[in-house]
Amino acid sequence: MSGGPQLLEVRGIVKDFPGVKALDGVDLELRAGEIHALVGENGAGKSTMIKILAGLYRKDAGDILFEGEKLDLRSPHDSLEKGIKVVFQELSLIKGLSIAENVFLESFPLRRNGAVDWKTMRSRTAEILDSIGLSLDPRTMVGALTTSQQQMVEIARALSHDAKVVIMDEPTSALTPNEVSFLFVVIRKLKAMGKGILYVSHKLEEVFELCDRVTVYRDGQHISTCDIGDTNARQLVSDMVGREVSTLFPHTHTGVGETVLSVRGLCTDAKLRDVSLEVRAGEVVGVFGLLGAGRTELAKAIFGFDRVSSGGVSVGGVPLRAGSTTHAANAGLGLLTEDRKGEGLVLQMSVSQNMTLPSLADFSSAGFMSFRREAAKSQEFVDKLSIKTPSLKQKVEYLSGGNQQKVLLARWLLKTLKVIILDEPTRGIDVGAKSEIHRLIDELAKDGLAVLVMTSEMPELLGVSDRVLVMNGGRITGEFTRDAATQEAILTAAIA
């Protein structure tokens, strides 16, 4: 199909993070004039790979060959210099500068006296923008552009550096359908210019529409690479998922009680569209969705963290006051947030102080703390969850990710709850800690809690849930019982 010369060849890349092997000897190749899709579930290693190519991470082993030359990428500057440009989902533009300044950020064209040559900079930016079919004034402030236009500025930046490889990381996640088709036109132009494009996505229909070849990663390993004509969606999904999962997850809770959490027609300005759901006592409901589907937004809206434009939540029949997390917590709702550092831990405080934050009332009378009771209870949970910490007074900052996550879980286990919402409870933690958390989820349901688990990890979803809800574009687009939930059916509902 696309028989250009080999541009980039990656062999046997290994990347270890504490407790996790993110990449375990993976390969990747990219030809000139090719659009190559890289697909895989969350945690498959896609992001790690492109961060290595972007010079953000250092590989632990393996080779990167660029036009036959071995590369040692130490910084984003190195990558760009060699001709590799990554357009991340989080765009790296400076909003207070003009398009031209952003495009030439790393190397402003200069006049002989050392001053910036604005005229050249503008005219060259205009040329580049024109070459990808974009008619924007180079003097426009980037902050005034739409997300789609900003993405184009990133691509223009790649062209200004004469990049030969352009890597796009989930480029369509924030775009409207029209913007997506324009992006595709631009990507095809890049292809015609002989660039190699690595297109990282989990939207399979885009892959089939746009790409020439596709590579699948799973659990840090390379599973397959083939021409797009030689495969189909079913095959790709099975390559992405293909793993025995059921036995890993304890599922001992039985018997379901009354409805405890009831969500009716929840909408937010930003994301959610008429979301309704119910969770009963002793039931684990899993909510699946790809990036940007609205899982975290739903968790936060239920807890009163974000402003809700319509709809309501009730716990045990009692309606919650909109926008009051205090009221939600008092009603017996707990939320394990996805963003561990931003919304989970107070880093300056100790392990025990972080654990007891929502349940201080239980360790005090008339507002005066009993440190003895607090320490006893914290120690109990440190032991119960086998949290590795030298003492209760250790600052939580110095714990590993998995242990920090356990501290956050302990925070809610300490409290008497009716409903617990767990948003990505096992993100970024090692396998051992993961299965302990799965065991805890089962125990919580056994104790009669209503459990809502937001997850983007398919095995986890199927392993812990009694019922599965699928989200896509802020709506619930599918509901499956435990028996009816298959990976294919769920992915189809999540992608459609």
Add this chain to the structure above:
Amino acid sequence: MSIQRSARGSVLLRVMRYNELGLLVVAVLLFAFFSLGSPYFLKVRNLSNLLGQISMTMIAGVGLSVLVIAGEVDISIGSLQAVVAIPLVMIMNATGHFWYGVIPALLTGLLVGAINGYFVTKLKINSLIVTLGMFYLLRGLVYFATGKVPISDKTDDPTFYTVASGKLFGLIPYMAILMFIILIAFIYILRHTTFGRRLYAVGGNPEVTRAVGINPERMKFKAFLICGLLSSVSAILLASRLSSANHMAGQGFEFQVVAAIVMGGVSLAGGVGNLVGAFIGVFIFGIIQNGMGLMRIGTQYQLVITGLIIVAAVAIDEIRRGKA
């Protein structure tokens, strides 16, 4: 909170890890220096004065520390010193009784704290900006109200004089006793109550507190009230010292308090620091000013030296903590 990194190690090591130790050393060195530098420094009379001098700074410093730990700041407290004195002295003059003036004076402080708190927590305006505005606005109001002429005390109630100038057994200023009561009460509140714990959490990471059902805005609002209230207590003491409502009162006071508590390890980033440290910071500041006065060091040198000591104390603390 200045909790050590781990509970292991000897008692000495544990003590060493407390931020306050370095400061205490600075305080002791300064104490020794001025004892040698001036024959009057170690006199009982001077030490008693010194205690009185730091009381006003410390009482406002407790309030400001509470607010800074919650992650906000108030630089209108200097202007507030002058504002609070106006209802105090006017109502005293009208009624002839000191205590009748105290209630409206305290309410004025609470009101200003509430206004600051409203703008910061409801309208989400940066507290530095809000209280900077209040800093100018209040001083302007004082100029209006006094016509730039001090309103002097026309009562013959001796209490007004006694609160700031009286001493227990002729030795310990009543002001200092009040200061220690407030200080110890708030040391206890910050350490041993749920309010204190939540305050540190709000200053440490307000989003986390929201996620555990604590309303960070409400906590911050309360901190503004405490700051306003305690600042008005120090304002009453200042008015008593001046025995008038003076339009110039409290100029530069806000920065003195901020500098002293920051030197004492209360971080402007929020969530870090304690009142023992803040007290040592205020104490160091007091020693420097008192000692330099006694040694008859010129004002120009005093300002330069004060500036150097603030920057040096904080820098030393940062370096020590970085290597800890």
